[in-house]
Amino acid sequence: MTTLAQYIGITTDQQQAITSQAFDLLEAGELDGAVVIFNGLLVLNPFDAAIHAALGSVFHQQGKLTEALAAYDTALSIDGNTALARVNRGELRCKRGDLGGIDDLRIAARIPSAVQGRAQGALRLYSR
């Protein structure tokens, strides 16, 4: 199946430019704007696990935890090694008393990524 991005000829660097724009908004505290762009990116390619995870993290930050969990679940159903989704879902589940979160953190702690340190710290904390 061809994604919409492929169909309309959005190249990798064009997608990256849009993604970068979403993170610029996120870092500027404009969470709603970031959500709009991440949703648009998922229209272009619904199979991008990293974008589902990023969208989930914004929902998480906004306190929309049901939406965040759904986004993390989707990300991990596409790619089980999506580190951001693993660590955030793990923390979320642990905070809710769901011990399955430890498994998520354990996996995230093994994946080399920008959130590996965070995953290892959270794993130490919740494994006590």
Add this chain to the structure above:
Amino acid sequence: MDISSITNRTDITELPQATNEGQRINLGTENTTTESDHSPLPSNSPTDGARDATANHPPTHDDIERMTADRLNNDPEYRDLQQKYDNWKGLESDFAIIDHYTGVITDDGVLTLENLRAIANDPFFPNPEAKAAAQRLLNNMPIWNELAKGDNRVGTHDVTDFIANMKNQLKAMKDDTRAAVTAELTPPSASAAASAVPGASAAAGAAASAGSTGSEALFQAPPLSTKPGMEGAVENIGNTLTAIGNATSDLAAQLANPDLKPEDRQKLQAKYNELQQLQSMLTAMYTQIQEAIANLMKMYSDVAKNSIQNMR
């Protein structure tokens, strides 16, 4: 307001936790005194590291080489050929040793099985190194047979050609594997596209069907922009919105036909709804990007103005 619509919610038990969660996350970063300050929870925000974790780093040469090597090591055909090549490389020197001490290959251009046996079985053969080499070749009769092709004679070029051929086969397999790895690592990746994604939004589903090739495509693919980065992205999305707008107008005109059969109307209406949903999502993103670009331009402009004022 219908209270039952709230109290009947199945996720109502999550609400207090969710609210606390939200407060903990948002207020914790604002340095205010909340429950989170007394909790052992990490102060990290869920978006910490998100940009880098999401960044689509292009695969490095080392990444590609490592993955290629891993894949080849797990390919029995490649492993067998590599093993054979290694054996041959070892035995190639045996031919050279025998020729060096006996001159049989140089003299006749070939080494025969009789030559080999004569050297290996001669108890008085003067050179032990050549004798050992001959014995090693005899111990590897399958290799000898493959090279001699039934006539029990092996020429100098037979050995080098055979080894070169194996080397070329190994190289071709490696090149093919490397190309496959590179293609897999190069986005846009739709590797998971074949399977349905649970939880994916309806708009994403519409997008997938819009993008699928064939007669079911919701709209004609727009002209491509070859410009790089955001400029190209904005142009491509703008062109797409125009194409979707045209397709929507066509559908609206068809739906206005009073002679349309009900089942056809239903199909067209479903297509129309999908297109509208797609248009709405893409328009929102397009507007947001344009707004962000405008803000950025304004910021640059303000910085420039301030700089000029400071200079005065």
